[in-house]
Amino acid sequence: xxxxxxxxxxxxxxxxxxxxxxxxxxxxxxxxxxxxxxxxxxxxxxxxxxxxxxxxxxxxxxxxxxxxxxxxxxxxxxxxxxxxxxxxxxxxxxxxxxxxxxxxxxxxxxxxxxxxxxxxxxxxxxxxxxxxxxxxxxxxxxxxxxxxxxxxxxxxxxxxxxxxxxxxxxxxxxxxxxxxxxxxxxxxxxxxxxxxxxxxxxxxxxxxxxxxxxxxxxxxxxxxxxxxxxxxxxxxxxxxxxxxxxxxxxxxxxxxxxxxxxxxxxxxxxxxxxxxxxxxxxxxxxxxxxxxxxxxxxxxxxxxxxxxxxxxxxxxxxxxxxxxxxxxxxxxxxxxxxxxxxxxxxxxxxxxxxxxxxxxxxxxxxxxxxxxxxxxxxxxxxxxxxxxxxxxxxxxxxxxxxxxxxxxxxxxxxxxxxxxxxxxxxxxxxxxxxxxxxxxxxxxxxxxxxxxxxxxxxxxxxxxx
Amino acid sequence: xxxxxxxxxxxxxxxxxxxxxxxxxxxxxxxxxxxxxxxxxxxxxxxxxxxxxxxxxxxxxxxxxxxxxxxxxxxxxxxxxxxxxxxxxxxxxxxxxxxxxxxxxxxxxxxxxxxxxxxxxxxxxxxxxxxxxxxxxxxxxxxxxxxxxxxxxxxxxxxxxxxxxxxxxxxxxxxxxxxxxxxxxxxxxxxxxxxxxxxxxxxxxxxxxxxxxxxxxxxxxxxxxxxxxxxxxxxxxxxxxxxxxxxxxxxxxxxxxxxxxxxxxxxxxxxxxxxxxxxxxxxxxxxxxxxxxxxxxxxxxxxxxxxxxxxxxxxxxxxxxxxxxxxxxxxxxxxxxxxxxxxxxxxxxxxxxxxxxxxxxxxxxxxxxxxxxxxxxxxxxxxxxxxxxxxxxxxxxxxxxxxxxxxxxxxxxxxxxxxxxxxxxxxxxxxxxxxxxxxxxxxxx
Numbered sequence: 001x002x003x004x005x006x007x008x009x010x011x012x013x014x015x016x017x018x019x020x021x022x023x024x025x026x027x028x029x030x031x032x033x034x035x036x037x038x039x040x041x042x043x044x045x046x047x048x049x050x051x052x053x054x055x056x057x058x059x060x061x062x063x064x065x066x067x068x069x070x071x072x073x074x075x076x077x078x079x080x081x082x083x084x085x086x087x088x089x090x091x092x093x094x095x096x097x098x099x100x101x102x103x104x105x106x107x108x109x110x111x112x113x114x115x116x117x118x119x120x121x122x123x124x125x126x127x128x129x130x131x132x133x134x135x136x137x138x139x140x141x142x143x144x145x146x147x148x149x150x151x152x153x154x155x156x157x158x159x160x161x162x163x164x165x166x167x168x169x170x171x172x173x174x175x176x177x178x179x180x181x182x183x184x185x186x187x188x189x190x191x192x193x194x195x196x197x198x199x200x201x202x203x204x205x206x207x208x209x210x211x212x213x214x215x216x217x218x219x220x221x222x223x224x225x226x227x228x229x230x231x232x233x234x235x236x237x238x239x240x241x242x243x244x245x246x247x248x249x250x251x252x253x254x255x256x257x258x259x260x261x262x263x264x265x266x267x268x269x270x271x272x273x274x275x276x277x278x279x280x281x282x283x284x285x286x287x288x289x290x291x292x293x294x295x296x297x298x299x300x301x302x303x304x305x306x307x308x309x310x311x312x313x314x315x316x317x318x319x320x321x322x323x324x325x326x327x328x329x330x331x332x333x334x335x336x337x338x339x340x341x342x343x344x345x346x347x348x349x350x351x352x353x354x355x356x357x358x359x360x361x362x363x364x365x366x367x368x369x370x371x372x373x374x375x376x377x378x379x380x381x382x383x384x385x386x387x388x389x390x391x392x393x394x395x396x397x398x399x400x401x402x403x404x405x406x407x408x409x410x411x412x413x414x415x416x417x418x419x420x421x422x423x424x425x426x427x428x429x430x431x432x433x434x435x436x437x438x439x440x441x442x443x444x445x446x447x448x449x450x451x452x453x454x455x456x457x458x459x460x461x462x463x464x465x
Numbered sequence: 466x467x468x469x470x471x472x473x474x475x476x477x478x479x480x481x482x483x484x485x486x487x488x489x490x491x492x493x494x495x496x497x498x499x500x501x502x503x504x505x506x507x508x509x510x511x512x513x514x515x516x517x518x519x520x521x522x523x524x525x526x527x528x529x530x531x532x533x534x535x536x537x538x539x540x541x542x543x544x545x546x547x548x549x550x551x552x553x554x555x556x557x558x559x560x561x562x563x564x565x566x567x568x569x570x571x572x573x574x575x576x577x578x579x580x581x582x583x584x585x586x587x588x589x590x591x592x593x594x595x596x597x598x599x600x601x602x603x604x605x606x607x608x609x610x611x612x613x614x615x616x617x618x619x620x621x622x623x624x625x626x627x628x629x630x631x632x633x634x635x636x637x638x639x640x641x642x643x644x645x646x647x648x649x650x651x652x653x654x655x656x657x658x659x660x661x662x663x664x665x666x667x668x669x670x671x672x673x674x675x676x677x678x679x680x681x682x683x684x685x686x687x688x689x690x691x692x693x694x695x696x697x698x699x700x701x702x703x704x705x706x707x708x709x710x711x712x713x714x715x716x717x718x719x720x721x722x723x724x725x726x727x728x729x730x731x732x733x734x735x736x737x738x739x740x741x742x743x744x745x746x747x748x749x750x751x752x753x754x755x756x757x758x759x760x761x762x763x764x765x766x767x768x769x770x771x772x773x774x775x776x777x778x779x780x781x782x783x784x785x786x787x788x789x790x791x792x793x794x795x796x797x798x799x800x801x802x803x804x805x806x807x808x809x810x811x812x813x814x815x816x817x818x819x820x821x822x823x824x825x826x827x828x829x830x831x832x833x834x835x836x837x838x839x840x841x842x843x844x845x846x847x848x849x850x851x852x853x854x855x856x857x858x859x860x861x862x863x864x865x866x867x868x869x870x871x872x873x874x875x876x877x878x879x880x881x882x883x884x885x886x887x888x889x890x891x892x893x894x895x896x897x898x899x900x901x902x903x904x905x906x907x908x909x910x
Contacts, residue, residue, distance in 0.1 A: 005541070043738055044801070046562040048535040050521070056540040057517055072515035073466055075541045083466060091514055094591055096502075098598060101510040126535075126558040149738045184740050191740055191846045229849055232874055232910035263505050263617040265649060265662060324510070343515050345503065382839035384855065386651070386662040389870065391839035391853035412844045416853035416872045444647055445666055465851065465874045465910045 002114065002173040003033040003160035005056070012076055013164050016060070019085065021166045024092075026063035026105050028165035030300050031076075032056060032342045035160070039126070040153035041133045043141075048126060051155050053450065055341040060088055066102035068324055072343045105327045108167040108302065115297035117174035121204035129154055132207050136214055140183060143218040146225075148186040152214065154179050154206075163302035172297040175201050176450075178438050179210040185221040192411075194221035194377070194395065199293045199437030199452065220377075224396060227411040232465025236372030237397070237415070238365050238457055241434040245453025246378045246392045248283055249353050249441065251419045252276070253453075254383035256285075256310050257336070257348035257443075258321040262328050266385045268316060276316045277423035282356040283311040283455075285320055287335055292452035293437035294351035301337035301346055308334050322348040340447045347443050355455030358429035365428045365459045366400055373397035373464070374405070375413050378439065388419035397464075417463045430457035466516040470496065473542055477522065478630070480548045486556050488532075489525040489569050491631035493773055494518070497623065500590040504618040507602050512591075524552060525569060526559040532566045533559035567800035570775040572634030585642055585672050590622035593644075597680055601648060604684035609655070611695070613688050616651040616662065620644075622672075635775035641768050642672040643894075648684070650691035663691050663837055663856065668894035670765050690836055693867045694856045700871035700909060703859060709909040713873055714826060714834040714901050719841045721896035723850065724760060724813050726843035727881065728783050733794030737801050742845065743789045750787040754882045757787030759816035762807065763897070776808030815898030818886025822901045825885050826860065832903070833873070834858040843877060850877045850904070873907040880904035 013029050020027035036051025059072045071088045124132070133152045140150030155178040163170045180197035196213045200206050239247065252268070260266035268276070277283075287296045287305035298304050301323040308318045321329070322337030325348055338349035366374065377395035384390065392415045399408040437452035474494060481490040501513040519540045526533040535558035537551050586593055597620055605614040623643040630636050644667075651662040665687050669676055704711075715723065727749070729735070730742045743749055750757060764770065764778040771777055774796045783791055792804065799806035818825075826832050837856040843849065851874030859868045883905035891900040 044734075045564050045797075048558045048562060050536060050538045054538055056538075067509060068511040070511065070513040072513070072517060074517045074519075075466070075468055077542075080466065087466070087514060087516070091512055094512070096509050096512070097595060098504070098602075099508040101505050101508045103510060127561045130561045148740055184738070186740070191742070193846060227847065229847060229874070229876075232872070232908050263649070264651065264653075264660070265616055267660075328505075328510075343497075343517055345501070345511060345513060380840070380842075382853070384839065386660060387855070387869075389839065389853060389855060391842075391872075393842055411847050412842065412849055414842050414849075414851055414853070414872065414874065416839070418870065444664055446647070463872065463910060465872060465908065 002116065002171055006031050006033050006160055006162045006171070009076055010162065012078065012081060013162070016076065016081055016084065017164050017166065020062060020088070024062045024064040026165070028061045028163065028302065029058055030342060031058045031162040033160040034157065036155060036157035038153060038155045039129045039133060040151060041130065041137050042151035043149045046130060051157055053157055057342040059339070059342040060084065062088055062092065063103065063105045064092060066100050066104065068103060070345065101328060103324060103327045105323055106333070108165055110167045112169040115172040117201070119175040120202040124203050136210055139211060140181070140214045140218055143215060144185065144222055146185045146187050146222060147183060147218060148191070149184040150214070150218070151182040152210065159296065163298060165302060168302045170298050170302050174296065176293055177201060177203055177206055178293070179206045179213070180438065181210065181214050181217050183214070183217045183221045185225060187225050190225050192221050192224040192227070194224060197438035220396070223409055224411055227396060227409045230373070230397065230410040230413060230464050234461060234463050236369050236459065237462050238369065238372065238374045238459045240374070240376040240457060241454040242378040242436050243375045243392065243394050244355050244455040244458050245353065245436060246381045247422065248355050248455060249350060249451070249453045250381035250383050250392055251390050251423060252283060252310060253285060253350045253353045255385040255388070255419070256319040257350070258319045258329060258331065259325045259348040260385050261319065262325050267388050268385070271316045274316060275314050276420060277311055277314045278426035279314040280358050280426055280429040281311050281314050281423060282309065283354070284309055284356065285336070285350050285353040287351040290352050290354065290435050292352045292435045293450045294452055299335045299337045300339045301333065303333040303335045303337060306335040320348050320350065322346055338449050340449055344447060347447060349443065349449050350441060350451050352435060352452045354433065354435055354453055355429065355458065357431050357433040357456040360428040360430050362430045362432070362457050365430060365457065367403040369400045369403060369459070372400050373410065373413065374400060375415070379412060389416070390419050390422065391416045413464055415462045415464055422460055422462055425461040426458050428459040432456060468518055469542065470494065470518060473539070474520070474630070476545060477520070477539070477548050480545060480552060481524070484552060486526060487524050488527045489632045491523045491569060491629070491775070493521040494628040494630070496626040499624070500594060500622045502594045502598065502620045504598055504615070506616055507605065507614055507618070524555045524559060526556055528560060528563050530566060531563040533562035534564070535559040535562065565801060567797050569631055569633055570635055570796050570806070572631065572636060572775065573777065587674050594620040594622055596677055597644070597646065600677060600681045601684045604681070604688045606688070611652065611654045613650055613652050613691050615648050617647070617649040619647040629771055629773065629775045631775055637771045637775065639768050639770060641670060641766065644669045644672055644676065646680070648687055650687045652691050652695040654695070659695070661691070661694050663687065663694055670894060690856065693836070694869060697856055697867035697869040700859065700868045703861065703866050703868060704909065708831070710906050711909055712830065712832045712903050712905045713907040714832055714903045716835065717891045717893055717896055717900055719835060719838060720815065720899065720902045721813055721893070722841045723843055724815060726845050728760060730845060731783060731789060731792050733792055733798035733802055733804065736792050737798045745789055745792065747789050748787055749784050749789050749881070751882045754787060756818060756885050758784055758884065758886070759786055760784040761814040762793055762810035763812040763814050764810055765812055765894070772808040774808065776806045778808045778810060781807045781810065811895055813896050813898070815886065817888050817890050817899050819888055820885065822887045822889055825887055825901060825903050829862065831862050832860050833909070845877070848877045850875055850880050872910050874910065875904070875907040879906065
């Protein structure tokens with residue numbers, strides 16, 4: 001249930017906002033109490049520790065003089081409320097010599113609401129989680145004597161957030177789990193690894209899925225012992241949903257984060273209502289677009305979750321926007337204003353990003369491939385929103401010759417190229433889709449938030465190597 | 466902000482000490498304050514300050530022959546009863562953890578090293594960040610046909626106060642300052658409307674008034690690199706298909722990332738789980754490699770004298786003239802292996818080479834010097850090195866051309882065996898060593 005700590009702080013937060021609201025055009029507070037635990041076992045150890053997303057604190061925002069001012073702090077009590085007010089006022093009173101952007105935040109709609117999404121299934125104790133993980137680890141080792149290490153982990157997170165401004169009083173409580181496995185195998189001097197991860201809010205189901213995931217991961221790692229590196233060149237590829245998601249995320253997700261428009265950093269702003277992809281492509285982002293790791297009820301600026309269609313049948317129609325960028329661009333916020341934690345600034349960020357399914361059968365897409373690769377398992381990617389370059393790295397690819405898998409496997413697969421070339425080369429989109437909710441996303445090389453991505457399998461042409 | 470942290474720490478330690486079930490405990494106390502300024506199109510958009518703390522508490526519990534441990538976080542003031550509840554919860558968790566026993570780090574008497582902000586700068590952090598912004602804006606330019614401006618500039622002054630306390634006598638404290646800058650130099654042609662940009666991240670831990678001169682130089686170089694990118698042509702326009710095996714010169718950040726991956730399997734955890742690629746005494750490079758590398762791990766600064774487990778940090782040589790001479794890592798796996806913990810040493814120091822970059826980039830050979838990548842990709846176990854290049858200088862044997870929009874790839878082992886290091890050195894936050902390293906016979910695509 002919703003954080004007792006934040007409940008206790010609600011009145012003093014409201015008092016602070018009321019005081020500041022008399023003096024400034026806009027004042028808000030986001031208060032967070034995110035409790036996450038990671039349980040992990042491997043060959044040599046068991047670990048129980050707080051998750052990296054754990055946070056508890058407050059961020060005060062004031063909009064006045066055409067600027068945004070923020071103060072992040074750990075504690076708010078009757079004793080230090082004046083100190084907080086003094087801190088933000090001192091910041092506001094600092095005379096900056098540089099020119100100002102002149103931003104006025106849009107007027108917020110009045111809303112008071114408490115959102116709750118509880119975990120489904122049984123509540124597992126620490127003992128039960130550790131026992132399950134040990135059982136699964138042992139299962140991983142039992143699958144092949146070449147397994148050198150099998151790490152199995154379970155991250156359980158409870159998100160509690162409260163947003164209060166002049167017009168809004170919102171709270172949300174929801175849970176999310178991330179089961180993961182990592183397997184290392186050794187044959188002589190040859191060492192290889194494979195990994196998998198997914199998300200959900202039903203531990204009963206997740207432990208069952210994790211067993212399948214471990215089996216697939218061990219088998220893949222064993223298979224990778226025979227992997228070679230791909231010969232650099234241009235290839236027909238078919239992607240698994242994780243790679244589709246990676247492409248969607250890196251190719252166009254970052255490019256339509258509208259704080260990039262404000263900074264004239266996104267080429268996509270020149271392409272509104274223009275063709276940017278094959279007509280088979282429809283792309284969404286939104287906390288309410290699907291259920292996954294970024295399915296919150298409201299963002300870190302108190303904007304309710306939405307489902308934004310970014311690309312509709314190949315045409316760029318929408319962008320993602322935080323409140324500050326909306327104020328500057330005279331646009332509407334889309335529920336994508338996110339912070340790494342209360343300690344960090346808000347940016348426009350993706351949530352659940354995916355390509356919609358279409359009508360092709362995956363089997364048919366493979367059967368119609370003369371030569372190419374089925375590319376699987378996201379490793380990492382990097383955006384280049386201004387120049388539309390793209391780099392997406394996958395763990396492996398399976399060779400296809402004359403419509404059939406040859407059994408040959410290549411690793412790693414580093415795909416690169418020009419975003420539009422890639423998206424326009426899409427010639428088939430599968431009729432099934434999957435969203436993978438176990439990833440993280442940085443903006444540049446910082447500001448990490450949890451995101452999901454995925455979608456249907458796509459068939460396209462891309463440069464590898 | 467006055468959080469009465471000392472009272473909270475004392476209260477917590479008292480409860481921990483009085484609990485008979487706890488065999489040992491540790492506290493990692495992190496207090497951080499920052500001043501941050503965010504500029505959009507060279508205009509101020511947001512000013513921020515932060516003043517936060519977190520205490521990570523780890524309790525250890527003997528479970529027969531084994532050791533249980535569990536951690537939890539405190540991030541606001543709580544009373545004795547609440548602390549007791551959290552400790553009991555952690556004890557319950559730790560009772561299901563049966564790791565091989567090890568001793569936590571024992572403390573040594575150490576003088577507290579405190580560095581106050583007002584002693585490192587003659588101006589306030591806010592004023593210093595404004596001066597920094599002005600250096601970037603002064604480096605930008607605009608004429609009738611084109612401009613290079615910093616379309617996004619984010620400036621952070623970070624003060625970290627870190628304390629480490631444990632039940633075995635560790636009680637250390639350090640204070641460090643850092644300037645972090647994310648800068649996006651952006652080119653616009655007013656004639657063609659062609660636009661391009663580069664991503665630049667700078668982190669400086671030696672914060673003082675003189676730093677502004679280094680920042681000024683960095684801003685100027687960022688503008689020069691961005692200008693070069695605006696002139697870059699597609700690699701395919703300047704190179705034939707049968708000429709795509711070329712020597713590649715990497716710069717500091719990419720050299721650092723490559724080495725980070727190469728030494729990653731020499732940490733104690735990898736050694737303990739038998740996933741290390743080499744054993745101490747093995748040659749990491751072939752015997753006949755002309756340029757043997759020496760790699761050390763070092764702390765960031767003299768103020769950074771202990772790590773999160775309370776290990777006192779000393780620099781350690783990992784690879785000496787191509788030979789693996791030491792593993793590295795934290796207390797726990799060091800203890801299991803019967804070795805001395807080196808602690809968490811974040812800086813890679815690569816020994817410099819004996820040739821200047823002019824000699825490495827020969828006049829009678831073709832080469833590519835990578836200026837900006839999407840992120841170098843290294844797969845240690847597959848032996849892969851490569852990645853997408855956003856900007857490079859290509860020398861075709863006659864002249865240098867700026868190129869972009871291509872990738873390179875090759876064999877990591879071959880790259881290491883063929884490496885040539887410059888005698889020009891550079892120090893960035895997590896890397897000290899040659900500014901340039903040439904790896905041979907990479908395939909361009």
